[in-house]
Amino acid sequence: MGRDAHGDPSGPPEGERVVVAVDVMGGDHAPAEVLAGARRAVEAGAGVELLLVGRPEALAGAEDLPSLAAAEVIEMGDDPGASVRRKKDSSLVRAAEAVRDGRAAAMFSAGNTGAAMASALLRMGRIRGVSRPAVATPLPVPGTTPTVLLDAGANAECAAAWLVQFAQMGSAYARTRYGLAQPRVGLLSIGEEASKGTPLVKEAHLLLQELPGIDFVGNVEGRDLLSDDLDVVVTDGFTGNVALKSLEGALRCLREALRPLVSAEVWPAIAPVLEGLDPEVYGGAMLLGVEGVCVIGHGSSSATAVANGIAVAAELVRIDLVGALRAAVAPPLPM
Amino acid sequence: MGRDAHGDPSGPPEGERVVVAVDVMGGDHAPAEVLAGARRAVEAGAGVELLLVGRPEALAGAEDLPSLAAAEVIEMGDDPGASVRRKKDSSLVRAAEAVRDGRAAAMFSAGNTGAAMASALLRMGRIRGVSRPAVATPLPVPGTTPTVLLDAGANAECAAAWLVQFAQMGSAYARTRYGLAQPRVGLLSIGEEASKGTPLVKEAHLLLQELPGIDFVGNVEGRDLLSDDLDVVVTDGFTGNVALKSLEGALRCLREALRPLVSAEVWPAIAPVLEGLDPEVYGGAMLLGVEGVCVIGHGSSSATAVANGIAVAAELVRIDLVGALRAAVAPPLPM
Numbered sequence: 001m002g003r004d005a006h007g008d009p010s011g012p013p014e015g016e017r018v019v020v021a022v023d024v025m026g027g028d029h030a031p032a033e034v035l036a037g038a039r040r041a042v043e044a045g046a047g048v049e050l051l052l053v054g055r056p057e058a059l060a061g062a063e064d065l066p067s068l069a070a071a072e073v074i075e076m077g078d079d080p081g082a083s084v085r086r087k088k089d090s091s092l093v094r095a096a097e098a099v100r101d102g103r104a105a106a107m108f109s110a111g112n113t114g115a116a117m118a119s120a121l122l123r124m125g126r127i128r129g130v131s132r133p134a135v136a137t138p139l140p141v142p143g144t145t146p147t148v149l150l151d152a153g154a155n156a157e158c159a160a161a162w163l164v165q166f167a168q169m170g171s172a173y174a175r176t177r178y179g180l181a182q183p184r185v186g187l188l189s190i191g192e193e194a195s196k197g198t199p200l201v202k203e204a205h206l207l208l209q210e211l212p213g214i215d216f217v218g219n220v221e222g223r224d225l226l227s228d229d230l231d232v233v234v235t236d237g238f239t240g241n242v243a244l245k246s247l248e249g250a251l252r253c254l255r256e257a258l259r260p261l262v263s264a265e266v267w268p269a270i271a272p273v274l275e276g277l278d279p280e281v282y283g284g285a286m287l288l289g290v291e292g293v294c295v296i297g298h299g300s301s302s303a304t305a306v307a308n309g310i311a312v313a314a315e316l317v318r319i320d321l322v323g324a325l326r327a328a329v330a331p332p333l334p335m
Numbered sequence: 336m337g338r339d340a341h342g343d344p345s346g347p348p349e350g351e352r353v354v355v356a357v358d359v360m361g362g363d364h365a366p367a368e369v370l371a372g373a374r375r376a377v378e379a380g381a382g383v384e385l386l387l388v389g390r391p392e393a394l395a396g397a398e399d400l401p402s403l404a405a406a407e408v409i410e411m412g413d414d415p416g417a418s419v420r421r422k423k424d425s426s427l428v429r430a431a432e433a434v435r436d437g438r439a440a441a442m443f444s445a446g447n448t449g450a451a452m453a454s455a456l457l458r459m460g461r462i463r464g465v466s467r468p469a470v471a472t473p474l475p476v477p478g479t480t481p482t483v484l485l486d487a488g489a490n491a492e493c494a495a496a497w498l499v500q501f502a503q504m505g506s507a508y509a510r511t512r513y514g515l516a517q518p519r520v521g522l523l524s525i526g527e528e529a530s531k532g533t534p535l536v537k538e539a540h541l542l543l544q545e546l547p548g549i550d551f552v553g554n555v556e557g558r559d560l561l562s563d564d565l566d567v568v569v570t571d572g573f574t575g576n577v578a579l580k581s582l583e584g585a586l587r588c589l590r591e592a593l594r595p596l597v598s599a600e601v602w603p604a605i606a607p608v609l610e611g612l613d614p615e616v617y618g619g620a621m622l623l624g625v626e627g628v629c630v631i632g633h634g635s636s637s638a639t640a641v642a643n644g645i646a647v648a649a650e651l652v653r654i655d656l657v658g659a660l661r662a663a664v665a666p667p668l669p670m
Contacts, residue, residue, distance in 0.1 A: 142592040190576040222580030241525040245557030250585040
């Protein structure tokens with residue numbers, strides 16, 4: 001199956017500690033909220049061990065925790081590719097190297113998303129056979145398992161063959177993380193008819209129809225994202241990112257509009273529904289297709305979001321998501 | 336300003352009746368809900384006069400209202416272009432012809448969206464200078480004027496120059512309908528930076544920066560759609576449709592999740608917020624760029640949605656939206 005020697009995070013036994021490299025410098029509220037969230041992840045008892053990565057002065061007060069010094073910081077506005085090439089001693093690059101070198105089993109960052117992806121891709125390497133890694137975001141659906149949306153932003157432009165791999169990786173994710181035997185995969189479009197959409201969608205539709213091992217249910221629409229009829233939705237990274245952020249915006253807008261209308265007694269009844277759909281709670285996005293676990297939080301991540309993101313990273317290591325992805329995109333053996 | 340002789344709906348004085356041609360055959364609940372909604376629109380006292388268009392048998396019980404017989408029906412699954420060409424005696428084509436011929440000032444349909452657009456485009460004609468008509472959908476934002484999203488689905492693929500016209504038409508819409516002196520226009524992308532997005536977005540960004548008469552605020556994201564920082568958002572019809580339906584899906588999902596959690600006493604306090612964001616209430620989408628008012632409701636439109644859509648159609652006639660659009664895209668006079 002072509003497993004690389006480096007940084008192989010294949011499933012430690014239940015209960016064993018998982019080391020997560022945490023980019024202490026990343027995010028709007030770094031380092032304070034990141035450190036607070038990291039501690040919370042450990043205290044939650046999920047078997048997480050930390051490897052804090054960042055500037056020594058940012059790690060003040062966290063001397064009791066294992067750390068890795070990195071002198072540079074990739075800022076939120078930095079160009080992803082250029083900054084990863086130039087800032088070789090940045091916390092993001094060092095965190096990805098820690099996974100590559102086996103010092104950590106996963107990395108978490110709430111920093112520059114593009115640079116986090118570039119660091120993971122360049123330092124951990126690509127899973128053999130993967131054309132383009134994709135960002136997967138589980139969209140929480142009340143009352144059922146989340147819908148895995150990918151690509152949620154890694155590739156603004158896509159080839160149809162990449163969408164096919166996104167379907168394979170998304171299925172592997174839904175199978176491995178949510179225990180679904182045969183995840184239902186939809187292709188995001190502007191109508192259920194195969195004749196609708198862009199040339200990319202039409203071409204991908206034909207390829208997905210022919211794809212063995214995938215339960216392709218056809219084209220779906222934006223309104224299906226949070227439905228119980230789907231487990232995985234594939235699309236290009238531009239459309240996926242817009243859809244994801246539209247959902248987040250709608251949720252935030254509704255929460256703000258509803259809050260003043262509801263009494264303090266009633267709010268606790270409805271808040272969990274609104275919070276369950278909040279990216280702060282569900283733990284951020286994962287880069288699928290690289291040789292290691294890389295979880296990326298919102299730039300605005302609070303300590304709660306950081307703790308949840310780290311817990312998700314550890315979970316993905318435990319279930320050996322990377323192994324499942326390797327198997328999902330491996331070319332079939334010659335008969 | 337090059338007004339055509341045919342079907343000019345330029346602003347009847349306040350209080351004068353506006354004739355709206357209503358496609359009685361269009362929509363999942365046609366003709367019953369359409370007829371009920373049409374009656375409701377008249378009874379609401381908004382100065383609407385009906386011209387019902389459809390099969391005589393579908394008009395049974397509505398003999399007291401003016402009507403126009405059409406023997407054919409364009410079904411929801413029919414190919415838009417082909418059906419409009421073939422079914423010349425369909426309710427959609429006849430409704431568009433009624434506007435062209437001045438028998439009605441606007442048309443409303445909850446039927447096949449693509450066929451409604453094709454009928455309007457082919458029968459009413461394009462406003463001079465418009466490259467491609469676009470669907471505009473006002474997204475309700477609690478506490479402020481709606482954000483006008485276009486293109487919400489007419490053109491799955493777009494050229495950058497079309498997005499520039501969408502900005503002009505969307506601005507004209509927000510100015511004319513919501514009284515905004517200088518609507519703020521955003522370009523939908525996956526980050527605020529001009530360097531992010533697809534080649535289409537990057538090219539459109541440069542063109543919009545140079546465009547006189549438009550308050551271009553730069554690139555915006557999905558989460559900004561329902562914010563108070565924007566009045567118009569332009570994008571291609573694929574992305575716009577996915578964003579719109581993602582919002583609708585999020586809203587529906589939240590409503591269904593919240594309903595059982597809230598007592599019958601509390602629900603009336605929060606229902607208006609949820610309903611205010613409902614396309615049933617805000618009246619559907621408008622095709623901008625054709626020589627007449629064309630409002631398109633959801634296929635699932637109830638009588639309420641039909642009544643609201645007809646009222647919006649009449650409002651767009653009264654404010655002379657078509658005249659404002661003609662002026663907005665008219666080429667500047669040679670100096």
